[in-house]
Amino acid sequence: MKKYLGLTSGIGMFAGASIVLSASALAGAGDPAAVDWSKVPTTEIGLFWPGQSTYDYLISPRHKRADLQTREGEACVDCHKGEEKEIGNKLVVEGDLEPMPVEGKNGFINLKFQVAYDDNDAYFRFQWKTLNNYPGWAHPYYRYDGKAWKVYGYPKLDAVVQDGEQPGIYEDRMSMMIDDGKVENYAKQGCWITCHDGQRDNPDRPTTDEVKANALFKYLKKKDVRKYLPSTRTDGSSWDKGKTPEEIAKIKAAGGFLDLMQWRGHRSNPVGMSDDFYVLEYRNSDAGKNPFSSNFDKKAKHPKYMYDEKKFGKKFVRVEDIRKMETALVRERNAVPFDPNAGWKEGDLIPKYVISREDAKGSAADNNRSKGVWKDGVWTVVWARKLGLTNPDDKALKEGGVYTFGFAAHDDNITTRGHHVSFPVSIGFGAKADIEATKLN
Ligand code: HEC
Numbered sequence: 001m002k003k004y005l006g007l008t009s010g011i012g013m014f015a016g017a018s019i020v021l022s023a024s025a026l027a028g029a030g031d032p033a034a035v036d037w038s039k040v041p042t043t044e045i046g047l048f049w050p051g052q053s054t055y056d057y058l059i060s061p062r063h064k065r066a067d068l069q070t071r072e073g074e075a076c077v078d079c080h081k082g083e084e085k086e087i088g089n090k091l092v093v094e095g096d097l098e099p100m101p102v103e104g105k106n107g108f109i110n111l112k113f114q115v116a117y118d119d120n121d122a123y124f125r126f127q128w129k130t131l132n133n134y135p136g137w138a139h140p141y142y143r144y145d146g147k148a149w150k151v152y153g154y155p156k157l158d159a160v161v162q163d164g165e166q167p168g169i170y171e172d173r174m175s176m177m178i179d180d181g182k183v184e185n186y187a188k189q190g191c192w193i194t195c196h197d198g199q200r201d202n203p204d205r206p207t208t209d210e211v212k213a214n215a216l217f218k219y220l221k222k223k224d225v226r227k228y229l230p231s232t233r234t235d236g237s238s239w240d241k242g243k244t245p246e247e248i249a250k251i252k253a254a255g256g257f258l259d260l261m262q263w264r265g266h267r268s269n270p271v272g273m274s275d276d277f278y279v280l281e282y283r284n285s286d287a288g289k290n291p292f293s294s295n296f297d298k299k300a301k302h303p304k305y306m307y308d309e310k311k312f313g314k315k316f317v318r319v320e321d322i323r324k325m326e327t328a329l330v331r332e333r334n335a336v337p338f339d340p341n342a343g344w345k346e347g348d349l350i351p352k353y354v355i356s357r358e359d360a361k362g363s364a365a366d367n368n369r370s371k372g373v374w375k376d377g378v379w380t381v382v383w384a385r386k387l388g389l390t391n392p393d394d395k396a397l398k399e400g401g402v403y404t405f406g407f408a409a410h411d412d413n414i415t416t417r418g419h420h421v422s423f424p425v426s427i428g429f430g431a432k433a434d435i436e437a438t439k440l441n
Pocket of ligand 1: 066069074192
């Protein structure tokens with residue numbers, strides 16, 4: 001067995017960092033970096049730029065000669081098998097399905113994927129080339145402009161970046177969406193069933209006031225539209241036709257939701273975690289607390305935490321630092337409460353989020369063993385997930401089970417639909433499927 005290979009090289013990457021994961025979280029079995037990955041077959045999965053190919057587009061006559069079949073639940077790969085590269089390269093440039101092309105963007109990513117399991121855990125390994133010659137471990141900051149702290153850095157689909165007013169700064173991510181057969185059409189049509197007009201960066205986006213005035217969104221206390229399942233809408237599609245909270249709770253109790261978890265280059269990787277969400281009437285966090293929180297004190301109008309100079313070497317970073325070093329602000333590792341009188345100068349930067357492994361709790365903290373290392377232009381992410389989870393917002397992976405997975409990579413400073421996505425793939429744990437997980441002894 002290789003000993004914590006990925007993790008050892010990972011630790012070296014943290015400027016001034018001490019411990020990445022607690023020793024107990026890594027001891028022996030259960031450590032995804034200790035799996036002998038050379039014994040686990042690799043599958044290449046095509047990830048492609050989807051543009052604005054929402055479900056609403058796919059069931060409209062614009063999806064030529066395929067709208068009725070898609071509506072009836074026919075599998076995407078019945079017609080599009082092996083077309084990932086072609087579709088991605090077509091949609092990444094300006095066109096019908098791409099009104100906001102990102103300069104220099106690639107249409108396709110070849111994901112190398114491995115999966116294994118033992119009696120307690122499933123283990124995943126992802127490898128993909130990044131477009132840039134630096135890892136996406138930076139995320140928006142608060143920048144002092146001489147008077148106030150203002151957000152600095154936005155994702156590349158935002159107009160402020162496309163107009164050159166703000167730099168494109170956003171973390172890299174690897175996401176998995178999982179179903180156990182309880183969500184209609186997911187096995188055949190994958191993440192597209194969650195992707196709709198009205199969502200961020202998609203067509204026909206409602207105003208914030210329109211969202212807040214909608215009964216379901218008022219109940220959810222949300223002001224934008226994110227992924228949702230058709231089953232949660234009275235007309236099976238529209239963002240504003242939500243069923244009642246009682247009806248939605250029934251769908252959830254019957255398992256009619258998708259697991260959605262993301263490994264994040266800035267907001268989870270520095271503490272060896274991935275987040276844990278689920279998709280139902282919205283993209284909801286699992287119960288408990290994820291490893292990241294806002295670093296802004298709304299009343300005082302300045303960050304809550306700054307870097308601890310004793311541990312990090314300075315109280316802030318500057319723009320020239322952010323592609324060269326890991327700049328995550330980790331509460332238990334390199335942060336202290338913000339001092340408004342510390343002599344701030346124009347251009348000083350403090351991360352927009354504060355990260356903490358210790359503060360993560362409950363079902364939202366299930367993915368507590370993930371680690372990504374970027375080397376020679378390639379991310380290698382290893383990730384363990386417990387089998388047989390019993391939380392009401394998780395899909396329990398079990399030996400003998402077959403699950404449908406969808407994968408997505410956010411690469412090069414981008415969010416929302418600016419990802420490269422896969423068609424759905426089935427994975428069996430000791431069962432026949434597109435990909436069969438290797439059982440470890
Ligand atoms: C019955 C066959 C069929 C099915 C099923 C189908 N498609 Fe299509 N799709 C087509 C055809 C035909 C086109 C038009 C291609 C063209 O104009 O060159 C198309 C176009 C597209 C496009 C636009 C790209 C392009 O080449 O113009 C996307 C994106 C797409 N389909 C995604 C999907 C997804 C995702 C699914 C599953 C949810 C799906 N399709 C299901 C046949 C199908």
